[in-house]
Amino acid sequence: MKTRETFSSGLAVFFATLGSAVGLGNIWKFPYLTGQYGGGAFLLVYLACIVFVGLPVMLGEFYLGRRTRRNAVGALEKLAPGTPWKHIGTIGVAAAGLIMFFYSSVAGWVYYYLFKALRGDFAAVTMESAKAQFGALVVSPVTPVVWQAVVLAVVAGILIMGVKKGIERITKTLMPLLFVLIIACDLRALTLPGAADGVSFLFAVDFGKLSAAAVLTALGLAFFKLSLGMGCMITYGSYFTHDNDLFATGAKVALSDTLVSLLAGLAIFPTVFAFGLEPGAGPGLLFMTIPLVFSQMPFGAILLTAFFFLAAIAATTAMISLVEVPVAYLSEEKGLTRSRAVLLSVAVIFAVGILATLSVDKGSLLGGYTLMGRGFFDWFDYISSNIMLPLGGLLIALFIGRFADKADIVRELSAGSPAAARLLPVYFFILRYVTPALLLVIFLSSVGVIKL
Ligand code: PFF
Numbered sequence: 001m002k003t004r005e006t007f008s009s010g011l012a013v014f015f016a017t018l019g020s021a022v023g024l025g026n027i028w029k030f031p032y033l034t035g036q037y038g039g040g041a042f043l044l045v046y047l048a049c050i051v052f053v054g055l056p057v058m059l060g061e062f063y064l065g066r067r068t069r070r071n072a073v074g075a076l077e078k079l080a081p082g083t084p085w086k087h088i089g090t091i092g093v094a095a096a097g098l099i100m101f102f103y104s105s106v107a108g109w110v111y112y113y114l115f116k117a118l119r120g121d122f123a124a125v126t127m128e129s130a131k132a133q134f135g136a137l138v139v140s141p142v143t144p145v146v147w148q149a150v151v152l153a154v155v156a157g158i159l160i161m162g163v164k165k166g167i168e169r170i171t172k173t174l175m176p177l178l179f180v181l182i183i184a185c186d187l188r189a190l191t192l193p194g195a196a197d198g199v200s201f202l203f204a205v206d207f208g209k210l211s212a213a214a215v216l217t218a219l220g221l222a223f224f225k226l227s228l229g230m231g232c233m234i235t236y237g238s239y240f241t242h243d244n245d246l247f248a249t250g251a252k253v254a255l256s257d258t259l260v261s262l263l264a265g266l267a268i269f270p271t272v273f274a275f276g277l278e279p280g281a282g283p284g285l286l287f288m289t290i291p292l293v294f295s296q297m298p299f300g301a302i303l304l305t306a307f308f309f310l311a312a313i314a315a316t317t318a319m320i321s322l323v324e325v326p327v328a329y330l331s332e333e334k335g336l337t338r339s340r341a342v343l344l345s346v347a348v349i350f351a352v353g354i355l356a357t358l359s360v361d362k363g364s365l366l367g368g369y370t371l372m373g374r375g376f377f378d379w380f381d382y383i384s385s386n387i388m389l390p391l392g393g394l395l396i397a398l399f400i401g402r403f404a405d406k407a408d409i410v411r412e413l414s415a416g417s418p419a420a421a422r423l424l425p426v427y428f429f430i431l432r433y434v435t436p437a438l439l440l441v442i443f444l445s446s447v448g449v450i451k452l
Contacts, residue, residue, distance in 0.1 A: 004069055005163035006239045012168045013240050013249055016321075019171035020227045020236060021257040022178065023318030024106060027311055028286045030225065031265030033217055035201045035279060038209030045215055049222040050254050053438050056431040057228045057393045058254075059413060060400035062246045065237025067412045071328035072231030075238065079404060088395045089329070092231025095388040096325035099230065100349045101380045103322070104155075105357040106283070107315035108147035109137060113287060114308035122291040122304060130288045137287075139363040148357055152346045155319050159327055159342045163239050167320055174313045181310040182260065185267035188303055189274075198270030201279065202262070212452035219442050224385060225257055227318070229392030231325040238328070243416035247423055260314075267307070271297075286311070323349070356380055386446035394439040401432040 007013045034042050068075040073089030080086070116122065121133070137143055158166045189195060223229060240246075271293045272279050280289065294304040323345055330341035359366040359375035369375060374382060400409065406428070413427070414420040444450045 004238075006241060007168050008164060008241075010241060010244055010249075012164075012172060013244050014252060015171040015175045016167055016239075017233070017236055017249060017253045018256050019167075019175055019317030020232055020321030021225060021253055021318075022175070022260050022314050023225075023227075024103070024110070024286075024311065024315050025221070025225050025318075026257065026261040026314060027264045027268075028283070030221065030261035031202060031268055032279060032285060033221060034261075034265060035269065036209075037211075037214035037217060038206040039201070040203050040205035041207045041210050042214055042218060043203075045210065046218040046222060047258070049215075049219045049438075050226070050258070052430055052434050053219055053393070054222040054226045054228065055250050055254060056427065056435045057223075057396050058226055058233055058250045059246055059427065060396045060431065061228065061231075061233035062237035062240065062250065063400065063409055063412050064396075065234040066240045066242070066244075066246070067408065069238050071238065071332045072234045072325055073329055074332050075234050076399070080399075085395075085399055085403070088392060088399060089231055089234070091388055091392045091395070092229070092234065093326050093329050095230035095384045095392060096232065096322045097345075097349065097352075098380045098384040098388065100319065100322050101353040102356040102377050103315070103319060104148050104151050104349060104353050105144065105360070105377065107151045107312070107319060108144055108149075108357070109283075109287060110308060110311045110315050111151055112137065112143065112147040113291070114305065114312050117291070117301070117305040117308050120301065122295040123301065125291050125295050127288075127292060130292045133291075134283070134287045135361075135363075138361040139365075139367075141358060141365045144357045144360075145354055148353055149350060151316070151319070152350050152353075154316060155323055156342050156346045158316075158320050159323060160339050162338065167239075167324065170320070171317050174317060178260070178310050178313045179263075181306045181313075182263045182267060185303055185307055185310075186263055188297070188299065189267045189270040192270055192274040192297065194274040195270035197273035198268075199266065201269050201273065202265045216442060216445060216452060219438060220385065220390070220446075223389055223393060223442075225261070226254060227321060229389035229396070230322070230384070231329075231392075232321050235325050235328045236321060245417040246413055246415075247417050247419060387443070390439050390443040390446065394436055394443060397431055397435040397439060401428065401436065 007016060064075045068078040070078055072092040073086050076086040076089045158170050227233060269279060272289055275293045275296060277289055277293065290307060291304060294300045294307060326345045327341045330336045330344060331338050355366060356377040358364050359369060360377050361367055367375060410424055413424065445452050
């Protein structure tokens with residue numbers, strides 16, 4: 001029997017898990033949504049969602065992984081043999097794949113923009129040329145596909161090296177570097193004249209903007225941010241050291257991830273406001289606004305490169321955690337060697353991911369193929385984020401809270417955790433009643449059964 005790899009220390013566990021949580025979501029999704037839905041007020045709701053939904057499910061996933069030392073499907077099969085519960089794992093593997101189809105496409109753009117920043121393409125950029133450059137990228141049938149292949153080759157290279165030499169070494173090196181780069185960008189952004197408007201966009205507390213939609217958004221965001229519901233934390237949990245304090249790891253990861261999102265917001269919004277631009281969400285913010293504003297200020301070229309480098313780090317460490325889900329599954333359940341499992345996973349992701357890449361824009365090669373108004377890219381995003389993640393999370397909460405052996409969970413979550421005795425009763429209460437109720441509401445509203 002092959003010995004199964006684990007991370008080598010608590011620090012490695014922390015950086016790898018944080019590497020999964022910190023992703024493109026921190027840079028374009030979180031800061032913008034915070035500003036749009038009421039700043040500090042939204043932040044409070046978000047933190048509540050982390051405590052009542054995110055952390056309970058995360059700890060449940062850690063338990064499943066570390067207790068069984070198996071992949072997402074194998075873990076459930078081991079604890080509940082011959083029951084349909086293993087499909088929590090199947091949903092996870094499928095969701096991880098679906099997310100990768102479009103996430104690798106956006107990550108490809110990030111790598112390409114890093115390359116363009118290094119080449120000096122943004123030296124004399126204007127609003128029009130920033131738009132034109134991004135517009136040309138998304139409709140090109142070649143460039144984004146090539147960069148998607150580059151991204152997947154990097155991810156495959158890291159994963160083939162294994163859990164310790166690949167995932168652990170890369171995340172331990174790159175996560176601290178990400179912090180340094182983001183703080184460098186913050187220092188510059190916060191010393192620009194007019195930066196205060198950006199800070200108040202992010203933090204001003206406005207309870208008036210807290211609608212039901214805002215609360216639902218915060219819930220979905222907490223889930224996506226912590227990489228839950230898709231087998232990721234089950235798989236990483238299976239590599240945790242046996243005495244790692246799971247409560248502490250979960251809390252530290254959630255807090256650090258939120259800190260990275262806020263630091264990203266503090267680099268972006270002061271800059272956007274200092275140059276008198278409207279903040280916008282998503283790709284526009286990352287690929288049009290950022291080159292425009294950074295290139296207009298002193299040391300802009302260096303900061304722009306730093307910014308896309310940190311975005312590339314964030315995207316890469318999140319992607320390795322996602323691809324590890326099918327890799328662990330294929331190598332343990334289907335008997336493939338690790339290298340073959342990696343190559344098969346990235347080959348499938350690339351083959352289907354091309355459909356997402358070539359359908360992003362109406363003008364893209366496959367842009368005309370839509371179903372109910374959505375192309376491939378949007379469908380992959382919608383089905384995974386709105387349906388599979390909340391469903392996976394709901395099933396995990398039900399399994400851990402109502403089906404699994406409570407004494408076994410208590411034993412696993414207490415290992416190495418001095419605070420466990422006090423936290424466990426609260427944990428079980430939240431997981432049994434609060435978490436499933438909230439996840440059910442998100443799920444029903446995202447499939448349109450209830451309207452909030
Ligand atoms: N947490 C990552 C982000 O916020 O960008 C995205 C992500 C990674 C989602 C891994 C899901 C996942 F399993």
